[in-house]
Amino acid sequence: MKGFLKQLSPFAPDNSGVVSALFELGGLIAICDAGGCTGNVCGFDEPRWFTMRSAVFSTGMRDMDAILGRDKLLVEKIVSAQNSVKAPFIVLVGTPVPAVIATDFKALRRMTEKQTGVPVLTVESTGVNYYDKGASKAYEMLFDTFAVEKLPVDQESVGVIGATPLDFSSCCAGRYIGEAVKGKAHVYGMGSGLEEIKRASANKINLVVSPSGIAAAKLLEKRFGTPWQIDVPYFPEELLAALPALEGKRVLVIHQQFAASALRKKLIACRAADVAVGTFFMTEKSLFMAQDRIFKEEDDPAAAAKEFNADVVIADRHFKKVLRDFKGTFIDFPHFAVSGRLWEAK
């Protein structure tokens, strides 16, 4: 059965990616669901929910709301929430129910903007794609809406797009990435807020740290001519400490493609024999090498390890479950979108 996960728990869905990209920006985030998706997003996929305030709401859609298409009621609820939150912008996030009943988000945006007078972003996530697609749409819409003014370029200013705890597995990742970047780094959505996004045209360059940042980086390049490059400047210390011992080894790295590819460079620098990258998530062609694999099924990582004749697998430890025949060395590289708080709880 295609895409059926028997060992692994489901990966973070696109609506979680949307919220993760926008969580720190001060907007009113309304998840258009009955409540379950919001529960998953906040309770499982967003570690900052427990340490940081953010206005994330469920629209509390009931079955008759869906059957009757009560969009006006939905808008009324959002307007009511906005009257108390007074957020600078509103985000409407899609989930499976609006996807199935084909909710018209453009119309909702028009109706909500008219009644609230603030910009409304609508991200048509469906809950059936992975987190990175949702985050990608959110970043793109965010910069498209707010990064409109052309400012003089600051030679020290570096934008960082695509950093969320889902990929970097730490609420402090924004600070770590910022410290690792040369120049004045603005890690959007993890330490840098809406005002920095509005000033994005002043960046000399944008660093894209995950595939979800690509669309926004391309938009800023088209709009302001800002160049961008893929780079992941931060890795957990324990992981980096393990690399020198892998000299001469064949290593399979399973993670989001940009992190795995950046780690490949470090492994090659440590004289690893060869490195393959495997991912379940979005990929950029320019990074893809002949030995790399895009995974669709949970048996694929084991097949890739065997095919590549890997001595070492570096991946979130949740993947150990599907690598039972692998007899080599396993090194943990946490990926929150894959295992969430599973290990933290244990």
Added chain:
Amino acid sequence: MLKIAVYGKGGIGKSTVTSNLAAAFAMRGKKVIQIGCDPKADSTVNLLNGEHLMPVMNYLQEHDRDPEKIEDIAKEGFGGVLCIETGGPTPGLGCAGRGIVTTFALLESLELFEERKPDVVLYDVLGDVVCGGFAAPIREGYASKVLIVTSGEKMALYAAGNIKRAVDNFADRGYATVRGVVMNRRAVENEEEKVRSFAAANSLEIVADIPRSNDIIRYEDMGKTVIEGDASLEVSQAFLKLADLLIAEEEQEA
């Protein structure tokens, strides 16, 4: 770009009107796309010499992945009209309205309009606005004008009234507006009077008067529109006149 959605009661002749209008636009040198939004998937058959096109939903079901290019799900018919059929689920199963929305999202991702740069896009929509999916062709970014096809039959006029009210209800959503009524004559007693009375009561203009004609059936049996069959016929001229009117309006608005 002129984007028109054609609505009307089931069996009233929407596909006949749409495909003849598409052929008429093509005769006037326009680059046309016709998208059939009906699970029956027979909107474009008379532009394609009677050949049925594989609907988008069938493609997705068969291949279990999105098409890579427009040509996988579209075919050029008479006058270069690019024909697409959304198709839909087996009757009684699934959600046909959702199928329309999925098709539109897919066409957007394939950058259909950017790549083909059509002058005219026609959406031929199933019977009535029965759910959100069937209103998709008139959502922001799709059709900006609606034509309602009706005869003088009571139920056809009733359906036309429902469609007008549904479209009016969408005013605050930035949807299309009703441009007018296409009177498709069905030899009903006092037909013109009935349709004119309906149009006046709903503040609508009758933009075309399509005469009852056996030529339509004759050429449809040959897999053709009457425009393709014989453009000099009175019925063909009615379609050409409607195309001219809409082209002139579009030019004026531009």
